[in-house]
Structures are given as structure tokens and as C-alpha cells.
Amino acid sequence: MPETTDPKQLPGADPHTGNRLIDPVSGYDTTGHDWGGITELNTAFPKIVIWALVLSFGYSVIAWILLPAWPYGGDYTRGLLKRDQQVQAAEGFRDLEAGRQDWMTRFASEDPAELQADAALMQTALPAARRLFDDNCAACHGAGGTGGPGFPVLADETWLWSSAPETLVEILRYGINSDHPDTFYGEMPAFDWMERSERAALSTFVVALQDGSADFDSDAGALFTENCASCHGDDGAGGLEVGAPALTDAAVIYGQDHATVMETLRHGRAGVMPSWEGRLSDAEITLLALYVAQLSEAAQP
Amino acid sequence: MTGTLTLRERQVALALAVLLAVLGLVMAGAARQGVMALHGVMAIALGLGLAFRIGGTLDDPAPPRDRLTRYDDGPTRFGIIMTLIWAIIGMGVGVWVAALLYWPEATPLVPWTSFGRLRPVHTTGIIFGFGGNALIATSFHVLQRTSRARLADSLSPWIVLLGFNLFCAWAVTGYLLGSTQSKEYAEAEWYADLWLVVIWVLYFVLYIRTLARRIEPHIYVANWYYMAFILVVAMLHIVNNLAMPVRWSAPESFPIWAGVQDAMVQWWYGHNAVAFFLTAGFLGMLYYFLPVRSGRPIWSYRLSIVSFWGIVFFYIWVGSHHLHYTALPFWAQTLGMTFSVMLLVPSWASAGNAIATLNGAWHKVRDDATLRFMFVAAVFYGLSTFEGSFLAIRPVNSLSHYTDWTVGHVHSGTLGWVAMIVFGAIYTLVPQLSGREHMVSPRAVEWHFWLAVTGTLVYVVALWNAGITQGLMWRAYDENGALSYSFLESVQAMAPYYLLRTIGGALFLTGAVICAWNCRATMRAAQGEATDRPLAVQPAE
Numbered sequence: 001m002p003e004t005t006d007p008k009q010l011p012g013a014d015p016h017t018g019n020r021l022i023d024p025v026s027g028y029d030t031t032g033h034d035w036g037g038i039t040e041l042n043t044a045f046p047k048i049v050i051w052a053l054v055l056s057f058g059y060s061v062i063a064w065i066l067l068p069a070w071p072y073g074g075d076y077t078r079g080l081l082k083r084d085q086q087v088q089a090a091e092g093f094r095d096l097e098a099g100r101q102d103w104m105t106r107f108a109s110e111d112p113a114e115l116q117a118d119a120a121l122m123q124t125a126l127p128a129a130r131r132l133f134d135d136n137c138a139a140c141h142g143a144g145g146t147g148g149p150g151f152p153v154l155a156d157e158t159w160l161w162s163s164a165p166e167t168l169v170e171i172l173r174y175g176i177n178s179d180h181p182d183t184f185y186g187e188m189p190a191f192d193w194m195e196r197s198e199r200a201a202l203s204t205f206v207v208a209l210q211d212g213s214a215d216f217d218s219d220a221g222a223l224f225t226e227n228c229a230s231c232h233g234d235d236g237a238g239g240l241e242v243g244a245p246a247l248t249d250a251a252v253i254y255g256q257d258h259a260t261v262m263e264t265l266r267h268g269r270a271g272v273m274p275s276w277e278g279r280l281s282d283a284e285i286t287l288l289a290l291y292v293a294q295l296s297e298a299a300q301p
Numbered sequence: 302m303t304g305t306l307t308l309r310e311r312q313v314a315l316a317l318a319v320l321l322a323v324l325g326l327v328m329a330g331a332a333r334q335g336v337m338a339l340h341g342v343m344a345i346a347l348g349l350g351l352a353f354r355i356g357g358t359l360d361d362p363a364p365p366r367d368r369l370t371r372y373d374d375g376p377t378r379f380g381i382i383m384t385l386i387w388a389i390i391g392m393g394v395g396v397w398v399a400a401l402l403y404w405p406e407a408t409p410l411v412p413w414t415s416f417g418r419l420r421p422v423h424t425t426g427i428i429f430g431f432g433g434n435a436l437i438a439t440s441f442h443v444l445q446r447t448s449r450a451r452l453a454d455s456l457s458p459w460i461v462l463l464g465f466n467l468f469c470a471w472a473v474t475g476y477l478l479g480s481t482q483s484k485e486y487a488e489a490e491w492y493a494d495l496w497l498v499v500i501w502v503l504y505f506v507l508y509i510r511t512l513a514r515r516i517e518p519h520i521y522v523a524n525w526y527y528m529a530f531i532l533v534v535a536m537l538h539i540v541n542n543l544a545m546p547v548r549w550s551a552p553e554s555f556p557i558w559a560g561v562q563d564a565m566v567q568w569w570y571g572h573n574a575v576a577f578f579l580t581a582g583f584l585g586m587l588y589y590f591l592p593v594r595s596g597r598p599i600w601s602y603r604l605s606i607v608s609f610w611g612i613v614f615f616y617i618w619v620g621s622h623h624l625h626y627t628a629l630p631f632w633a634q635t636l637g638m639t640f641s642v643m644l645l646v647p648s649w650a651s652a653g654n655a656i657a658t659l660n661g662a663w664h665k666v667r668d669d670a671t672l673r674f675m676f677v678a679a680v681f682y683g684l685s686t687f688e689g690s691f692l693a694i695r696p697v698n699s700l701s702h703y704t705d706w707t708v709g710h711v712h713s714g715t716l717g718w719v720a721m722i723v724f725g726a727i728y729t730l731v732p733q734l735s736g737r738e739h740m741v742s743p744r745a746v747e748w749h750f751w752l753a754v755t756g757t758l759v760y761v762v763a764l765w766n767a768g769i770t771q772g773l774m775w776r777a778y779d780e781n782g783a784l785s786y787s788f789l790e791s792v793q794a795m796a797p798y799y800l801l802r803t804i805g806g807a808l809f810l811t812g813a814v815i816c817a818w819n820c821r822a823t824m825r826a827a828q829g830e831a832t833d834r835p836l837a838v839q840p841a842e
Contacts, residue, residue, distance in 0.1 A: 023598055023661075025597070025660060025661030026600075026660065026661065030598055031602045033517060033519050033521075033602075034517065035446070035447035035448075035449075035517050035519075035521040036446040036447055036449055036833070037593065038447065038521065038589070038592045038593060038598070038599070039592075039598040039599070040598050040599040040601070040602035040605070041598045041599065041600055041601060041602065042602060043600055043601035043602070043603065043604070044601075044603070045601070045603045045604060045607065046601070046604065046650075046653075049604065049607070049646060049650050052645075052646045052649070053611075053643070053646045056642050056643040056645060056646050057643060059639070059642055059643075060639035060640070060642060060643055063635060063638065063639050064635065064639065067631065067632075067635045068630070068631040068632040068635055069632050069635045069636060069639075070632065070636070071632055071633075076630070076632040077632070079635075083631065084631065085626065085631050085634075089626075096778065096782060097782075098782075099778065099781075099782025100781065100782035100783060101782075103781065104782075124781050125781075127779065127781075127783065128779075128781060128783030128784070130787070131783065131784050131785075131786065131787040133787075134787030134788070134789045134790070135784075135787045135788055135789070138787075138789060143789060
């Protein structure tokens with residue numbers, strides 16, 4: 001390094017200190033900066049970075065020309081492709097609908113019994129119905145309709161109202177105790193006005209109904225006849241048409257042990273099945289009704 | 302802590318500690334019960350604890366006369382300890398929530414252990430607790446060394462660190478009690494946010510004042526990154542958290558933003574939290590510790606300057622890529638997408654600059670696990686920035702959005718890049734600040750390195766698979782035009798990946814625990830202090 005010149009004037013030298021070291025590994029000189037031992041090489045700016053910047057900027061400019069991109073005033077540049085994501089979404093839905101057109105539409109118009117009889121159609125539709133059930137119903141009724149505390153089992157032969165597809169369509173559409181004007185009602189009133197001792201006696205009686213050991217001639221039996229039989233039937237076998245479950249079979253919604261029955265008697269029950277009208281199409285509702293009917297059938301001996 | 306404070310500074314510190322206790326008392330008294338009252342009590346406890354600690358030292362001898370001819374390393378040491386404590390809390394809760402996703406039925410029947418409350422404890426514990434403390438601690442070190450000047454005063458670094466940790470503690474305890482403003486990575490309520498603003502402004506002022514005393518006329522690039530981190534985080538934090546408290550005595554508030562504007566502000570914040578909290582500050586760390594540890598000059602000065610301005614300029618635009626295919630206008634999505642793509646160039650330039658810096662020191666990368674941490678960090682930085690730009694492209698995002706791919710991407714950044722560079726920095730700093738040549742157990746560093754790399758790879762690969770599987774299952778239609786899978790089936794398909802990610806996370810946590818032990822042992826076996834000295838003219842006492 002020529003020492004005759006002022007080192008601060010040399011190219012690449014630090015204008016403050018004049019330092020200009022050569023890195024032995026790379027052969028480059030350093031910038032002359034020194035931050036507590038850290039130095040920097042005076043490497044030329046790599047060309048590839050410039051090209052990468054140009055390339056990525058080119059991509060962006062093309063995207064800005066083709067797609068909606070820059071806002072101005074109260075509007076924005078629409079782009080040559082005139083893309084609109086709302087239109088695209090609607091088109092996407094339409095295309096998907098079209099793929100189901102040849103079989104799905106039949107469920108919107110035809111009679112459930114006829115549909116059920118068409119084996120080929122059902123073979124196409126049932127896998128779709130299962131996914132529909134898993135996505136919309138399984139959260140409460142369990143995958144495969146196995147139910148849970150407070151949510152009826154669908155894969156059995158015990159039904160409130162009816163397991164006829166026509167009825168299921170209505171239940172799906174209007175719901176039970178839902179906010180739909182045509183909803184089904186199924187309410188167990190609260191017997192909180194009763195003496196606790198009476199409720200306890202009734203509860204013991206209801207538990208006994210399940211194994212057939214209940215004595216209808218007892219005081220509790222009289223209480224049952226007076227207060228419960230109008231809905232649940234004189235023998236406790238249920239009033240399916242009004243949504244009152246049978247108390248003599250093994251099927252339960254909330255439970256038929258003493259503690260649960262006491263809870264039911266004191267506070268009543270009014271479980272809600274939401275109305276699916278508007279959330280699912282008519283065709284999907286019919287499809288689900290047939291699927292659920294089939295779940296129930298498959299579970300019967 | 303008080304050993305380097307003059308009597309006058311101790312008196313001011315005592316007054317401030319009492320003030321904090323009074324503030325806590327006012328909070329607790331106004332709120333009477335609930336989260337805010339608990340947070341008031343926490344402030345009282347911290348204030349009183351500090352008051353007793355400082356009060357007891359008022360009669361102690363004055364600090365050594367030469368204290369101003371040394372660097373102020375006490376706050377850095379404390380910050381590293383807090384970093385490691387938060388690492389174990391944050392990563393521990395991370396493994397816990399990962400396990401809950403695999404064994405959801407194992408959730409205990411108490412509200413505070415529910416997934417929704419634990420998850421922000423993990424994110425805040427890691428981003429703010431672990432990342433934030435590491436950034437503040439290393440920024441004090443880097444700032445002093447590259448300026449060759451002692452911190453501008455001895456009190457404010459402590460206020461910044463203690464105040465910041467109080468914010469973190471308020472935030473995570475608040476979440477456990479159900480207090481949240483429901484903005485991702487900004488869940489803490491209004492009074493904690495206001496507190497952080499005060500602390501953060503103090504931090505920035507301290508930084509600028511110290512920088513003003515530097516000896517080298519140029520500002521080292523690491524300091525540019527740290528300053529960008531401090532300044533932009535303040536801006537993001539304030540704008541995103543603008544809210545109207547329900548009452549001054551209640552921990553609830555209404556954000557002033559609504560609808561899609563709220564979403565846009567949130568993700569402008571959210572992505573720039575990644576950019577300026579989890580990237581810019583850590584690039585500052587990389588730009589300092591990598592050349593120091595490898596003993597090599599930064600490969601290209603010019604490239605580091607261009608990358609800095611590129612990163613700072615492009616990042617601020619890209620938040621809208623979190624809102625592709627939503628109610629956000631298409632044009633905002635296009636801008637977010639294109640700027641994300643352009644951002645890749647300065648990001649890769651930084652990663653390339655770091656890796657090229659290692660030319661001539663590859664034998665050290667082979668032999669030194671600490672340097673290897675930094676090398677792996679630079680590689681993962683490059684990988685995850687590529688992935689980020691890729692996922693920001695709209696059609697790609699339609700597959701990846703809402704899937705675990707996003708979670709995998711974040712963790713390749715946080716585990717592979719952020720945590721690796723932090724550990725590299727810690728393993729460089731702890732021996733130096735303890736006046737030692739090496740950590741107590743270099744073998745443990747080696748173990749930590751391999752546990753961390755294995756854990757990261759297992760985690761990230763599992764979630765790549767998980768995310769792509771989810772994305773493909775959600776969009777699959779059968780030949781009859783019906784969905785091929787229900788959502789439930791896509792959840793069930795996640796089981797093996799969620800188990801693997803729990804294992805990967807546990808490996809990473811194990812490494813962090815080893816690191817904490819090793820650092821504690823090294824600090825206890827200290828043989829003095831850092832030997833380097835500032836050159837700056839010192840202020841008169």
C-alpha cells in the first residue's frame with residue numbers, strides 16, 4: 001500500500017480513519033469501519049441481487065397491470081383481467097353445484113319414498129350424505145348418530161314423532177323448540193311446584209318403570225297417572241306423536257337414573273334442535289333425512 | 302444490580318419503586334376485584350420488593366470510581382436470565398398445548414387450563430417474554446460494543462427490563478384469568494398496553510442517547526436493525542391497540558377499529574410483529590454475533606445496507622396477505638401479495654450475506670456448536686422467508702390458509718431462526734460476561750444444538766405434512782361432485798402429525814432446559830466480568 005498518499009484519500013479507505021485492510025481469506029479490502037472488532041468487506045454489490053430485484057419487481061408490475069391493485073381517490077385500478085373475487089366465488093360455487101346437478105336436484109323435488117327405492121341413486125348420494133351429516137349433525141349427535149347426553153341417539157329404533165323420512169324432513173327444516181315459526185315443540189314442564197318428597201317418589205317410580213318393576217297402585221303411581229300420563233301415556237310407554245319419550249324402554253336422552261330424573265322433574269327439559277331451513281338446501285335436507293332414516297334402519301335387528 | 306448505582310441513583314430508584322407500588326395500589330383499589338386488581342397487587346409486590354431491595358443498599362459503599370470506564374453489563378445479564386426463564390415457561394406451555402391437541406380429553410376441568418387461554422400464554426411467553434428479553438438484553442450489549450460507549454445512564458436499562466417483564470407477567474396472567482382483547486399477539490388489555498408504551502419510549506430514548514455517544518462515526522448495521530425494531534414496534538403497538546376502556550377501573554375495552562378495517566390493522570400489526578419484532582431485531586443480533594463468533598468481516602457492507610432498507614420498506618406493506626379471499630378488497634390483497642414476493646430478495650440477501658460471512662470460518666462452524674446455532678439460524682431464516690413469500694401468493698394461500706402449514710411456517714421461523722440465533726448469542730455472551738473462555742459444559746451446548754435441530758425438523762416437517770394434508774382434504778371432491786371428506790375426517794387425519802409435533806416441541810424444550818442449566822452454572826462459576834472497555838469519553842459523575 002503506497003504510504004505517500006493520504007490514506008484517507010485512497011479509494012475504499014475510511015474517510016475518518018483511513019483504515020483499509022485486506023482480508024486474507026477473500027482478498028477483498030474492508031470498508032475501514034471498525035466496531036469493536038467487527039469489520040466489513042468492501043465487496044461489490046452482487047449482480048444477482050439486482051437481477052432478483054428486477055425480476056420480482058417485474059412480477060409485481062405484471063400483477064398490478066392484470067389484477068386490481070392500486071387505490072386512487074375513491075376507486076382503484078381494476079386490472080386488465082377485470083377480476084372480482086365476489087364474482088369468482090359465485091362462479092366457483094356454481095361450477096361445484098353443476099357437478100352435482102344430475103343427482104342432487106332430484107332430492108329437491110321427488111318423493112322420499114321414490115328416492116329411497118332408487119338403489120343406484122342412493123349409492124351415489126349416501127357417501128355425500130354421510131359427509132353432510134358429519135359436517136352439520138355429528139357435533140351434537142355424534143359421528144354415526146350415536147348421540148350423547150342431551151342429544152338423542154339416531155342410530156336406533158326409538159323415535160320421537162317418527163322416523164319416516166317425511167317427518168324427518170320437517171324436523172330438519174323447522175327444528176324442535178327452535179326459533180322457526182313452524183317448529184316442533186317438545187317440552188317437559190318443570191315440576192318445581194311439587195314437594196321434594198313427591199318428586200323423589202315419582203323419580204323412584206320412573207326409574208322402576210324402565211325395568212318393569214314400577215307399582216302403579218302406589219302413591220307414586222297415582223302421582224304419575226295424575227301428572228305424567230297425559231303425555232307419557234298411562235303405562236309410561238310414551239306419546240310419540242307429541243314428542244314425549246317412552247319411559248319403559250332402554251332408550252334415554254338425558255338419563256333415567258335417580259339423580260338425572262330428579263333434575264328433569266325439578267327444572268324441566270326443552271332440548272333444542274335448530275332449524276336448518278336456509279342453512280341447508282331443500283335437497284340437502286331430504287338427503288340428510290334419508291340418511292338418518294337409513295342409520296336408524298341399519299341399527300335395527 | 303444496585304452495585305453500580307450511585308447514591309443519588311439509588312434514591313431515584315427507591316422513589317420510582319415506591320411510585321410503582323402506589324400505582325399498583327391505585328389500580329387494585331379502583332378495580333377492587335378481578336384481573337385488574339390482581340395486576341395492581343402484582344405491581345405493588347414488585348414495587349415493594351424493589352423498594353426494600355434498594356432501600357437496604359442506601360448505606361452501602363458508593364460504586365467503584367472506575368464504573369464508567371466499563372460497559373454496563375448487569376442489565377444484559379439480568380435480561381439473559383429472564384430470557385431463559387421465559388423460554389422454559391413459553392416452550393413448556395407450547396408443549397402443553399401441543400399435547401392438548403393430541404389428547405384433548407386430557408384438559409383438566411378448570412377454566413384456566415383450557416386451550417383458548419393457554420395458547421396466548423405460549424405465544425406471548427415466547428414472542429415477548431423469550432424474544433423480547435433476548436432482544437433487549439442483546440441490544441444493550443451490541444449497542445455498547447459497536448458504539449464503544451457505556452449505556453447513557455445506569456437506571457433506565459433496569460427500568461426498561463423490569464417494566465417490560467411486568468408487562469409480560471400482566472399479559473400472561475390476564476389470559477389465564479380470561480382477560481383478552483382478542484387480537485392475536487396483542488391480547489393484553491389497555492392498561493398493560495399503555496404501560497408498555499411508556500417502557501418502550503424509555504427504551505428508544507436510552508438507545509438514541511447511547512448511540513449519540515458512539516466513537517465510530519458510522520452506525521453499525523445491527524444498530525439500524527435494533528432501532529427499526531424499537532421504533533416500528535412502538536408504532537404498531539400504539540395503532541393496533543387504540544381502544545376505549547369500558548371504565549377506567551375495568552380491564553375491558555372496545556377497539557376503535559371495526560370490521561375489515563380492524564382486521565387490516567390487526568394483520569398490519571400481526572405481520573409486522575413478525576417483521577420488526579421477530580426479524581429486524583434478530584437480524585441485528587445475527588449481524589453482530591455472527592462476525593464476532595466467526596472472527597470474519599461481514600461479507601458485504603453494501604449488501605447489508607441495501608437489505609436493511611429493502612426489508613424495512615417492503616415488510617410494512619405485506620400484512621394484507623393474511624386476509625386473502627376475505628372481505629378485504631382484492632386490490633389490498635394484490636398489493637400484499639406482490640410486496641411479499643419482492644420482500645424475498647432483501648431477505649435472501651441478508652441470509653446470503655450471513656452465510657458468505659462464514660467463508661473462511663467453516664472449520665469453526667464444524668467445531669463450534671455456538672457458531673453452528675447461528676449458521677442454522679441463517680439457513681432457517683432463508684428457508685422461512687422463502688416459504689413466507691411463497692405462501693403469500695394468493696392461489697398458494699388458498700391451499701395453505703387456515704391449515705397447520707401456517708403454524709409450521711411460523712415455527713420454522715421461531716424455532717429454526719429466532720430461537721437458534723438467540724441461543725447462539727447467549728452462548729457467546731454468557732461466558733464473556735462471566736469472564737470465562739467457555740461455557741461450563743461445551744458438551745451440553747453440543748447436546749442442545751442437536752436437540753434443537755432435531756426438534757425443529759420434526760416439528761416443521763410434521764406440520765408441513767399436516768397442513769398440506771388438511772388443505773388437500775378440504776378441497777377434494779369426489780366424482781359425484783360431493784366433498785370427499787368431512788371436516789371431522791381431516792381432524793382425525795391430523796393425529797400422527799400432532800403427536801410428532803408434540804415430540805418435536807418436547808425435544809426443543811429439553812434443549813432449552815439444558816441451556817438454562819448450563820448458563821446458570823456458567824454464571825455461578827464466573828471468573829470476573831467482561832474484559833473489554835468502552836472508548837467513549839465518560840460523563841462526569
